[in-house]
Amino acid sequence: MRIVVDRDKCEGLGMCESMAHEFFEVDDDDIMHILDENPGEEHRKELTAAVNSCPVLALTLEG
Incomplete structure (x- = not known):
C-alpha cells in the first residue's frame, strides 16, 4: 500500500x-x-480513517 498526497x-x-x-x-x-x-x-484501517478525514480530499491509498 502507498500513501499519496x-x-x-x-x-x-x-x-x-x-x-x-x-x-x-x-x-x-x-x-x-x-x-x-x-x-x-x-495499518490499512487506521490509514483509511485518516485519508477519509481529509476535508479537502488530498489523500489517497494505492494498493
Missing part, C-alpha cells in the same frame, strides 16, 4: 496527523509530510 489540494489542516500521527506530520509552515509512504497492510 495531492499537493495542489493539501492545505496542511492536520486531520490526517491527528488520526495517524506516526504516518503524517504537519510542520510549522502548515506543510504536511508523509513519514512512511509505504506502510504495512496492518
